[in-house]
Amino acid sequence: MPEPTTAPAGRLVHVAHLRSMRAVLYRVPFTDRDLAQQLADAWSAEHDGDSTVEDWARADWAATGPGGVAAIRTALPDSVVVYSATIVIDPDGTRRVHRDSATAWDFQKDAWTTRDAEWRSERRPGLHKRVEGQARGTDKDDVETAFELATAEAVDRYANPARYGDDQG
Numbered sequence: 001m002p003e004p005t006t007a008p009a010g011r012l013v014h015v016a017h018l019r020s021m022r023a024v025l026y027r028v029p030f031t032d033r034d035l036a037q038q039l040a041d042a043w044s045a046e047h048d049g050d051s052t053v054e055d056w057a058r059a060d061w062a063a064t065g066p067g068g069v070a071a072i073r074t075a076l077p078d079s080v081v082v083y084s085a086t087i088v089i090d091p092d093g094t095r096r097v098h099r100d101s102a103t104a105w106d107f108q109k110d111a112w113t114t115r116d117a118e119w120r121s122e123r124r125p126g127l128h129k130r131v132e133g134q135a136r137g138t139d140k141d142d143v144e145t146a147f148e149l150a151t152a153e154a155v156d157r158y159a160n161p162a163r164y165g166d167d168q169g
Helices: 033-046 058-064 140-159
Strands: 012-020 023-030 052-057 079-089 095-105 118-123 131-137
Touching: 012 033, 012 058, 023 033, 033 052, 033 095, 052 058, 079 140, 118 140, 131 140
Parallel strands: none
Antiparallel strands: 012 023, 012 052, 079 095, 079 131, 118 131
């Protein structure tokens, strides 16, 4: 993930408040109001939110803003389209598959990736102990190939919990 560029000294910081369903998910500070507005507009176009830009005194952001002065950006964040596919196998063997794609920004630590594809499987904790397989990445075809591997392992994990240590506790 690229590091934010440290901003030159100025009196105001323009903070994009990125919302989804009325909750502020991220606050991203900029030296340039137009860049903050571009990010807010792009975010709002993809999410169910009314993102806004708010001006902060630089000293206030330095004292209380996430990341302080080092987080202030002079350019738009990097973004990529991340493809994902998930299979969930319920305890009764019912399988549900979900495929999606979404823009991920470099400040979204859980969503951001630069990998073509990665995959995993796991037995989820909790009462139902569902088995899940997931693939995600920036290359749609590679994600589909990885999803085949994740699905195969999830099906095997469902059928053979002891092989994966899923029968413990």
